[in-house]
Amino acid sequence: MNAIEVKNLKKSFGSFQAVKGVDIIAQQGEILSLLGPNGAGKSTTISMLSGLIAPSDGDAFIMGYSVTDQPKSAKEKLGVVPQDIALYPDLSARENLLFWGKMYDLRGSDLKQRVDEVLEMIGLTERQKDRVGKFSGGMKRRVNIAAALMHKPDVVIMDEPTVGIDPQSRRHILDNVKELNRQGMTVLYTTHYMEEAAELSDHIAIMDQGKIIAFGTHDELIKMVGEQTRIDLTFNAEVEAIIPAWKEIEGVSGIDASDGKVTALVDDSNQALPRLLEVAAQGGVRILSVDIKEPNLESVFLHLTGRALRD
Amino acid sequence: MKILDLVLKDLRQMLYDKNSALFLVAMPIVFTFFMGYAYRSGESSAADPRIPLAWVEEKSPAEMSNMLYTHLADMDSLVITRMELDDAQNALQRGKVDGILVIPAEFDQKVLENQNPQLTLIADTTTATGQSIYQLLRMPISQLMSSFEIGRMSVESLNDPNEFMPTVNLAWEKWASHNLDSIVRVEQAVGQQEESWYGDNPYNQASPGIIVQFAIIGLVTSGQVLMQERKTRTLQRLMTTTMRPWQIIAGHMLAMFAIVFLQTTLMIIFGQFVLNVNYLRVPLGTFLIAISLGLWVASMGLLIGTLAKSDNQVVLYAMLAMFVFSALGGTWFPLEGAGGAFASIGKLLPASWAMIGLQNILIRGLSLSSLWQPVAILLVYALGFFILAVWRFRKVEM
Numbered sequence: 271m272n273a274i275e276v277k278n279l280k281k282s283f284g285s286f287q288a289v290k291g292v293d294i295i296a297q298q299g300e301i302l303s304l305l306g307p308n309g310a311g312k313s314t315t316i317s318m319l320s321g322l323i324a325p326s327d328g329d330a331f332i333m334g335y336s337v338t339d340q341p342k343s344a345k346e347k348l349g350v351v352p353q354d355i356a357l358y359p360d361l362s363a364r365e366n367l368l369f370w371g372k373m374y375d376l377r378g379s380d381l382k383q384r385v386d387e388v389l390e391m392i393g394l395t396e397r398q399k400d401r402v403g404k405f406s407g408g409m410k411r412r413v414n415i416a417a418a419l420m421h422k423p424d425v426v427i428m429d430e431p432t433v434g435i436d437p438q439s440r441r442h443i444l445d446n447v448k449e450l451n452r453q454g455m456t457v458l459y460t461t462h463y464m465e466e467a468a469e470l471s472d473h474i475a476i477m478d479q480g481k482i483i484a485f486g487t488h489d490e491l492i493k494m495v496g497e498q499t500r501i502d503l504t505f506n507a508e509v510e511a512i513i514p515a516w517k518e519i520e521g522v523s524g525i526d527a528s529d530g531k532v533t534a535l536v537d538d539s540n541q542a543l544p545r546l547l548e549v550a551a552q553g554g555v556r557i558l559s560v561d562i563k564e565p566n567l568e569s570v571f572l573h574l575t576g577r578a579l580r581d
Numbered sequence: 582m583k584i585l586d587l588v589l590k591d592l593r594q595m596l597y598d599k600n601s602a603l604f605l606v607a608m609p610i611v612f613t614f615f616m617g618y619a620y621r622s623g624e625s626s627a628a629d630p631r632i633p634l635a636w637v638e639e640k641s642p643a644e645m646s647n648m649l650y651t652h653l654a655d656m657d658s659l660v661i662t663r664m665e666l667d668d669a670q671n672a673l674q675r676g677k678v679d680g681i682l683v684i685p686a687e688f689d690q691k692v693l694e695n696q697n698p699q700l701t702l703i704a705d706t707t708t709a710t711g712q713s714i715y716q717l718l719r720m721p722i723s724q725l726m727s728s729f730e731i732g733r734m735s736v737e738s739l740n741d742p743n744e745f746m747p748t749v750n751l752a753w754e755k756w757a758s759h760n761l762d763s764i765v766r767v768e769q770a771v772g773q774q775e776e777s778w779y780g781d782n783p784y785n786q787a788s789p790g791i792i793v794q795f796a797i798i799g800l801v802t803s804g805q806v807l808m809q810e811r812k813t814r815t816l817q818r819l820m821t822t823t824m825r826p827w828q829i830i831a832g833h834m835l836a837m838f839a840i841v842f843l844q845t846t847l848m849i850i851f852g853q854f855v856l857n858v859n860y861l862r863v864p865l866g867t868f869l870i871a872i873s874l875g876l877w878v879a880s881m882g883l884l885i886g887t888l889a890k891s892d893n894q895v896v897l898y899a900m901l902a903m904f905v906f907s908a909l910g911g912t913w914f915p916l917e918g919a920g921g922a923f924a925s926i927g928k929l930l931p932a933s934w935a936m937i938g939l940q941n942i943l944i945r946g947l948s949l950s951s952l953w954q955p956v957a958i959l960l961v962y963a964l965g966f967f968i969l970a971v972w973r974f975r976k977v978e979m
Contacts, residue, residue, distance in 0.1 A: 320821045342823050350821040356814035358590070360597050372586040373822040417818070 271334055273298040273425050273456035274319070278328035281314050288314045290480035291328065296458060296473070298424070301451050303467035304460040305567060306477035307577075312460040313353060315477070316429045319458070320350045333424050346374075349423035353430045355410045356417070359403030363394055363413050366402055367420060374421035381420075388416040391446065408439025415446060426450060427458045432466065444470065464567035476571060483574050488567070495565040495573045498523060499539045502561040503532040505550060512553035519545045526578040530558075533578050535569055583824055587832030591806060592839060601802070605844050609795040610851055613788050631660045632714055633678040635669035640686035644746070645729070648753060649684075652721050659717060673703065680704030680714040692729045693745075728752035788852035789939035790912040793932055795848070796841050796878045797903050797912075803837040803882020804895035807974075827971045830883055834967060837879035845871040863942045866952040870938040873959035877931050880966035887973035906932035915940070931962040 274296035281289040289311045296302040304312050317323045319330050321341045330337045335344035357366050367385045376384055389395045392412040397405070402413060415431060428447065432440045447470055451457055461467055467474050468488050476484040476491070484491055509527045516525050516534065521542045524535035536542035539562050547557055563569075572578055595601050634653075638646060654661045664672065669681045683701040685691070691698040702718060704711040732749035736742055810816035810833075819829055849867060852858035860867040881902070889895040907913060909923070910932025927933045938955035941947040 322817060322820055345821060345823050348821070350818070352814055352818060352821075354814040356818035358594065358813060358815060360594055361590075365593070369586065369590050370818075370822075373583060373819065373824060375583070375823070 271298065272296065272331070273300075273333060274302070274458055275331040276315070276319070276328070277330070279315065279318060279325050279330055280327040281311075281318060281323065282326045288480055289318070289325075292477070292480075292482055294475055294482065294485070296425075296456055298456055299451070299454050300472035301447065301457045301459060301470050303471035303474045304458065304477055305462065305464060305467045305474055305571075306460075307462055307571075310477040311480040312477055313429060314480075316350075316427055316458070316460055319427060320348065321345055346421075347424045349418035349421065349426045351415050351418045351426065351428040351431050353433065355414050357402045357410065357413055360401060362399050362401055363389065363405070364398040366413060367416060370417040371420040376420060384420055384422075388419055391419075391449070392416045393442065406436075406439075408435040408442070411435050411439060411443060412446070415443065419450065423455065425456045425458065427460075429460050430462070431459075432461070432463065464571075468567055474567070476567070476574065478571070478575055484570060491567060491570045492565050495535065495569045498535050498537055498565055498569065498573070500563045500565055500569045500572070501534045501536060501539055501543060501546070502559075502563065503534070503546065503550075503557065504559040505530045505532065505555040506558055507555045509550065509553065509555055512549060512555070515549045515553070516546060519549065522546070524572040524576050526572055526576065528578065530555075533568070533572060535565075535572050584828050584832040584835065587819075587824075587829070588836040588839065591833060591836030595836075595840060605840065605847075609791050609844065609848050612795070613784065613791045613848070613852070613856065631658055632680070632710060632717070633660045633662065634714060635664045635672055635678045635681040636661050636684070637664055637666045637669050637681055638684040638686075638688075639666075640688075643689040645689045645692055645725075645749075646684045648749075649722065649725050652725070652753075652757075653682075653718070656717065656721075658713070670703075679710045682718065692726075693733075695730075695733055724756040725753065728756060782857055784852060784856040784858045785940075785943045786915065788848065788856055788858045789936060789943060792845055792848045792852075792939070793874065793910065793935045794903075794907050794912045796845055796874050796935070797906050797910075797932060798899075799837065799841040799844070799878045800882040800885060800899035800902055801896055802840065803834075803879050804885035804889060804899055805892060806833045806837060807883060807886030808889065808892055808895050826975045830887075830967065830971050830974055833886075834876075834879045834883050834970070837882055838875045841878050842871055842875035845874060858943060860939075860942065862946075863949050863952070866938070866942055866949045869952060869956045870935060870942075870959075873956045873963065874935045876963035877935075877959045877966070880963045880970060881931075884966045884970040884973065887970050887977060906930055909933065911936040911940075931959055934958045 272295050274294060276292055276294040279289055279292045280287065292311070292315055294302070294304075304315065306312050314323070318325045319332065319337060321337055321344065325338065329339075332344040333347040335347065337344045358369070361369070364385060367388060368381060371381045371384060385398075386395070389398050392415065394409060394412060394416075397409070402410060405413070411431060415428070418426060418428075431447075432443055435443075444466065447457055447459065451470075457470075459467070459470055471488065473485065473487055474491055475482050484494065507530060509530060509532055513525060513527055516522060516532075519542060521537040522534055523537065526533050534542070534546060536546075543560070543562075550557060568578065636650060636653075642650070650661065650663075653659055662678065664681075666681075666683065669678065672678045673681055681701075681703040683703065685699055685701075688698045688700075700722060702715060704714050706712055706715055728749045731752040732745045735744045735748035807816070810819070816829075820826075824832075849860045849871065853860045882899070885895055885898045885902070889898055909927040910930050911927055912932060928937075934955040938952050938959075941951040941955070945951075
């Protein structure tokens with residue numbers, strides 16, 4: 271059985287179509303990352319899977335239960351880690367976890383034991399009696415995740431759980447995700463950090479403008495770029511005006527620029543780089559740095575959309 | 582069960598907020614005292630219907646002026662106070678007296694010499710009170726002067742000066758008995774003295790008024806519960822659990838009900854044992870009113886929470902409802918004294934039914950059966966607001 275199955279899911283807000291027919295499948299026990307820039311439709315898709323908003327069309331299934339026709343059964347199998355901290359700041363970490371455990375029908379000694387387990391897992395046993403409002407951003411994120419794990423769900427949806435936190439807390443969260451996966455949980459992980467998607471995922475779905483534009487393992491996606499190389503350039507001024515000229519250069523298949531930073535996807539860096547710099551000089555900008563990289567998910571996105579993932 | 586968990590969570594959050602506890606208990610008690618004092622002050626200033634009159638004698642009191650003073654002091658309609666002229670004028674300006682009767686220095690002498698002693702009344706005779714004083718003084722002064730005239734005639738006919746005062750006294754007594762045995766008996770036509778609308782205890786209005794008013798203030802807290810859940814994003818998280826929308830609204834509503842009910846109960850206990858407001862005359866009735874009042878306020882507050890888009894809007898909507906319900910609901914003053922249209926509009930509002938219920942117990946002395954209607958109406962309002970809140974919640978949040 272597929273843990274998550276999304277079929278032609280659509281959502282419109284008035285005349286704006288935020289999700290335009292998404293299909294995703296996640297096998298039980300895998301980590302599937304939904305990667306895409308801000309505004310790609312990731313959170314809207316997640317909201318429909320979580321039962322927060324109703325789809326305009328299509329359906330999604332959590333452990334075989336339809337989120338539209340069997341929402342209660344689907345929700346029982348699901349734990350949701352929202353993008354924003356969704357905790358009571360005036361209650362302690364323990365009180366928060368006890369409450370959310372009760373919301374998932376845990377009671378008595380089972381509840382207390384589970385609270386102890388998740389506190390141990392997120393490394394906050396010592397601080398369990400402190401008010402969440404006094405925690406750092408990273409600690410809040412960890413409790414935010416723990417609250418969704420209270421009922422040991424089969425599927426966990428994590429919506430950008432590492433946004434705005436320090437590297438140590440991010441590392442802790444990524445390790446937690448891996449541990450949950452080892453315990454057999456299926457994880458749907460949305461992010462716009464390609465490194466996280468690359469590190470965690472069994473499969474990656476790249477989403478842009480309400481559609482899944484690529485789906486596969488990390489290696490499968492990288493192969494889409496072929497033998498191309500990515501070149502990152504930094505200039506001393508805006509380069510928007512030069513982009514059309516760069517796109518005319520033979521062997522340049524994708525280019526994106528923002529704030530003086532340029533990412534180019536080229537067939538042969540030895541041939542393309544001198545031409546790129548020559549055109550830049552003609553455009554009156556000065557080169558500050560050059561970085562030639564192996565293809566990565568950023569390259570894939572650039573290859574598919576002609577834009578950098580950071581957009 | 583999960584509804585109860587949500588209730589207990591809300592109550593725990595309230596408990597952690599010290600300001601809430603202060604507002605819950607201390608403020609209503611302070612306001613009850615204040616309102617009770619205001620009602621009592623108003624009552625005491627209107628208690629004595631007699632007209633205050635200053636008595637000024639330009640010389641030490643003499644026998645004949647004393648006769649007039651004694652007679653006027655015995656009248657039911659006047660309160661006479663001896664004063665110096667300056668003090669009397671000052672008192673008149675400050676409204677402490679409504680008139681000044683000045684007795685001239687040579688009053689006795691002029692009476693004996695059959696001259697006009699010329700009493701002076703200082704009063705605003707353009708007012709009803711000024712006219713009343715003039716009319717009240719005219720007859721006894723005329724009677725006294727005629728007694729003096731009779732005394733003088735007796736002295737002249739008997740040619741004995743010692744006959745003056747005995748004759749005057751005799752005539753004066755006759756006037757007095759004549760007044761008592763008047764052929765035409767005059768009854769006071771001001772009607773039966775109206776009893777205070779709150780009975781013998783001003784807190785009979787102040788205490789239930791403050792109870793209902795502070796219950797209505799609970800609209801703010803009730804509305805903000807939902808707003809807080811939205812702001813902390815916990816509402817969205819709740820929606821990802823198996824809690825259904827009506828359960829979320831019911832949980833928050835019952836928590837707010839518990840708060841309002843607790844506040845009301847504390848106020849009832851305080852009113853009963855400190856202010857002698859007899860809520861326990863119909864204990865079951867008082868309990869039912871407290872229950873239905875709490876349910877109405879909690880459900881309406883939740884509806885406000887679903888309608889508002891920000892904290893400011895919650896406060897705005899709640900304040901609007903508070904002023905309308907408090908003013909038109911009879912918490913500040915009784916609807917009976919407010920006039921037809923005002924009272925009719927007021928009776929469309931749930932607050933007025935809470936007040937009617939409590940006043941049936943405290944002021945009208947009615948039994949439990951008189952409370953079924955107010956309780957039923959409040960519960961219908963509570964159910965209506967709850968249904969609207971759930972409908973609105975589903976529409977907005979899903």
